Amino acid sequence: MTYKPSTTIVLALLLSLSVAVLGSAFAPSNHNLPIVPRRTFSTQNTRYPVAKSSRDDVLGNDDNKENPQEDGVADPKETIRGGASTVSLPAKPPADPTFGDIRKFALPCLALWVSGPLLSLVDTSFVGLSGSAAESAKQLAALGPATTFFDGATYLFAFLNVATTNLYSSARARSGEQSDEAEGVVRTAARVARNCGIGLMIFLFVACRPLLKLYIGHEVEANPYLLDSAVDYVTIRALSMPTSLLLGVLQAALLGAKDSVTPLIAIVYSTAINLVGDFVLVNRLKMGLQGAAIATLVAQLAATAALVGPARKRLVRDHNLGIMKRAESVVSGKSFLAFAAPVLTLILGKLAAFGFMTNAAAGVPGQPIPLATHQIILSLFFFVSPFLEVISQTAQTFLPPYFAPVKDYVLSMQKRDPDYDVTKDSKVKPWLDKSMGVSTKLVRLGLLVATVVSSIASLVPAYFGNLISSDSTVQVAVKPLAKYLLAGCFLAAPVAVAEGILLAKRELKFLASVYLVSTALLPTALVWVKKIGGNVEQVWGCFAAFQLFRAICFVGRLYGGSLLAKLMALFQKKEIPPPKAVQPIRKAS
Template identity: 60%
Template sequence: MYLSPSRAKSTLFVLFAIGISGTTAAFATPSKSIVGSLPQRVVSITRQSADNNNPFSEKEAIESTADGIPRGGANINKPPPKLPSFSTYRKFALPCLGLWVAQPLLSLIDTSFVGLSGDKATSAQQLAALGPATTFIDGSVYLFAFLNVAATNIYSTARAQQGEQSDKAESVVRTASRVALRSGIGLLLFLLAFARPLLSLYIGHGADNSPDLLDSAVDYVNIRALSMPTSLLSGVIQAACLGAKDSVTPLIAIVYSTAVNVVGDFLLVNKLGMGLRGAAIATTLAQWAATAALLGPARKRLVRDRSLGLWKKPESKADTVSAKTFLGFAAPVLTLIMGKLAAFGFMTHAAAAIPGQPTPLASHQIILSLFFFASPFMEVISQTAQTFIPGYLAPVADHISKRKEIDPSYDSTKDSLVKPWNQAAFDVGNSLLKIGFSVGVVIASLAGMVPAFRGGLLTSDATVQEAVKPLAKYLLAGAFLTAPVAVSEGILLAKRELKYLASIYLISTALLPSALVRVKVIGGNVEQVWACFAVFQLFRATCFGGKIWLPSLLRKVNGMLSHSKKKPAMK
């Protein structure tokens, strides 16, 4: 099949995500069966925890975990633990929110200071360069967010199995720190080596027509690349702190980084007029400050000898958690993240090709920054689902596995012990969906109001302010639909519906670039780019939500129809 040059350029951008993911392969190559065996591995961990201790009673199952969070190992012969309250969700989700919101917050601060500094022409030009630059940086860090997810999960499991200061728990921290630091160094070298050609490909024809735009974007990426090792390291340390039920230290680190970034942008961008370079330096210093604020408390809190083993693996035989095990656990999450990055990458590529630059790319950058800032408020609910729901599903999976070993013809749908546990997991999903919709309405409305009524907060260019106004409705729709997408995705991850998730991401990630390339070919506008994204979000929300709630809805409808048919006969 013929592949046009423009389509080839867009397709090649996906190699950016693939290339970065290759840096982790130098440390561990998960086996081909790792994804398929993941559910059983999780079950075996739960089973081992139960075998090493006395069977839990209902009360013990609740009290044995912080804030009553059930984490599996419960006795399925007992009623399922009480459903978590809103207060329990809040106590878990708020610290996690800090992890999700920190990176886009730094980019949003840079966008604001750059957009408000200098004259109108300079402001628009700098914003246009900031778009692809921050997408590259934020996308690179987000690609490695699976390290944070793995650190929290594996560390929490190790603590539950062997105690807070066990060799295995400390091994998780050391392994996570080593993998993150080495991945960060690999990412640093990758960005320094390939930033210019990738950004040139990313921007498209605009790179030839506006060489200053490309130079500014490359400068920003090269400076921000210096913070990649510490950025990834601080991410896993924060995640381990959350696993240790320490939410104060990560929040303090985020306050440090935000304060340093604001002060740095004010001095370097506003006062010294360093523009994009000043913003990049300020953000890099902010990330270094956050890591420095974390290292001391983390060594005291997480490891007894105060050594994170960053450069060399300890010789202790008790240090049993390998990098291969760590990265293998996170492989499914990485797959989903790469699909998301491809979508945002193609959006910025399409916006960069729209005539009339730099206004289209500048307006796209503002909306993209606002979306990246809003989405963590919904994404954190996905993480909450992945933490709470397995506590109800893992005992069921363990019970079913044992019963099938005894009786191959066993049918779990007819087992009266299984139903209440599955129903409890379903109820947790329902409650999180309600929370997600509530949060989505508030956050999406606030985000949409900025370009619609307060564009001057992010740019002094009147042309760009007018250009972002019609994009407000698409930002509102895309941000709101992120709520059902995130909640459903978290539930499906908890249920280990990995093949279904991968298939939907494969389909949607194939369709969205095709639509965006079409927008580029016909010389469309930024509104069409963001309209495509809103449809993309709607498609994912429908597919994910339908997988979870459609069977239950159909059963209710069938029950109502059956009941209505029986009524005349009863008369």
């Protein structure tokens, strides 16, 4: 791989900038706030006692030692006979979040979801509009697989963000924002993200060329420039991996604190810097693909630098995230990864599904029209997905305050009495009813949003094909796929929202098992389609069935038990009439 002299100079400066960001932004502040003592806090008229928690509490293990009463608040654990203890459960659960609360959180969060693809889109626009037509076409051909490969590698580590949001929200509900447990989640997540980012950066330096060669396929032999340019792009952007993964977990922690505005401000900074960088490096200095990669790298470093300051002030009391300087944490990396590992199964299942679909579409006879229509529908589906994933994120943020206290209480009661029946405990019922009410509200909101966005998206291939392709053959071929796009996008609502609720409830084994089964079934069906020489309609029909299967499993997990209980109660209410009394037979006189 060769670089221009100007590129080498810029890369050296950027490497220095990376070290500066990691060294200064993450060092302890000179103006540390005094550590706030344990205290009580109020969450929507519900008082929770804040207690120092062990690292295992993050995963629901209830083995804290008893804490003395402070500030006149009842001890969260009450001593019972035999020396055991039980967690006290407040009488009232938190109030329902209003639509205004959800809207204020979800709209900035939606901007965060589209920020990653937006950076790649900015690069694509500047590369496509700069230089001669022939040079632009060659660089766009290399940029496509490069951005897809890089975004896929980054998305693979999204399990760190999911784990951070869930664990931090639960820790806040259990112990308060300014507590050892909540801060321990942040420090451990930041440390794990740093280590994963360094490992991924080294891996991309070493393995990106053979992997990209395999990913691009036989076109590499016909056009070696394609591979060289794609490798240049990925290698430059790989320098941002340590800070990019750190940026993700800090955003996730702030979202767990119900703050979606601060991460959005950092993304606005990075987008502006990316625009300026692309204009200078690509449009003016004619550095092409390398210039676009450098501009995006600087933008991601700037976003991390812009977010780390507010995160240190908001998330940790001593302003030390534990990145460059070791900080004590009651949450171990092992316990953090114990939650994150099953989430990785979910992400791998999603990536595998779309990978097998693209492979099956590429094997359909009559290329390149089938693959072009598949790519159009897939792009429209990816456009719709963030509108539903943001509701899943909302569920992961707003629901742990309802689930975490009940879970700790029930576990402690089960330790106290092996015969404890949660269905007969009057203290638990209001919490379960409230959590189910909030969950149902989010599911309804997801269905409403899905109805709107899926209808709009499916109208494009059905009636406005000229907006996505100038080829009349493609316009005709993509029209029958509109109904499958509508079904797949609409079913994404119960899948995404119910998945977020189950993540908040920590139903990780169930989620992982469903994804393992569905991910095994979908490739089998797609291989069959490819074997019989099927069409793209059958490929997307398999995806619609894949979505339906997951929707039934997830929604059934949420509501199946309550529906069965209602049916049983209805059956028990039906009184069987007593048998009529047998009249004695009178003898004839």
